[in-house]
Amino acid sequence: AARLCAINIISQARAACGGDLERVVRIVKLGAFINCVDGFPSQPAIVNGASDLMVAVFGEAGKHSRSAVGTNALPLNVPVEIDALIEIS
Template sequence: MTVKERLEKLGITLPAAAAPVANYVPYVISGNLISISGQIPMGPTGLEFKGQVGNSVSPEEALSAARLCGINIIAQLDAALDGDLDRVVRIVKLGGFVNCVSEFAGQPQIINAASDLMVDVFGDKGRHSRSAVGTNALPLNVPVEIDALVEITA
């Protein structure tokens, strides 16, 4: 099954890859690696989630935000690979950041929403190393930001 077929089966339509909001590029291809800049929970009408987990954002909302970040990572990959997501050899690493109150310790569970998505979409190629870090703030007051490192075929 192709990656596009898996996305269709999961009911996921990829959005257009989001443009950067500052002085950086959305991805860099170096050899057989693509580094995807941090993706935030941007939806078709703008930011879908704002706020801090444990304060104005529930853990359930943060899970949805993390999944949306994962979808946006895949959209950036799709743009970088001119629509050929089957060139993905492996999702090497996800770096997850959760804007949360200091008492919140569920960062790994929140970032699992993106990790699970990568496995659902890419199968075993979606299994990756990862970090899940709590922080007191993120750009644009989003609850989650996730970046990625991906190996591709030449």
């Protein structure tokens, strides 16, 4: 689910860049929310799917800071929600 969120983020970045992903200077930050039960300790491992894809697509520019927060509810009961801050030229 986190990887799919990252694919959607990349798609939105591409649209914001007029179709040219070369305009992405860097991925600054990902903020992730994981729909989970109390006591679930593996939020960071889930977000790795998104982080790894950013590095695979953008190389060094894909390395970013991030947060991974567990919550007991997300809109439409989605498993993962991720927002991104991306620097573009």
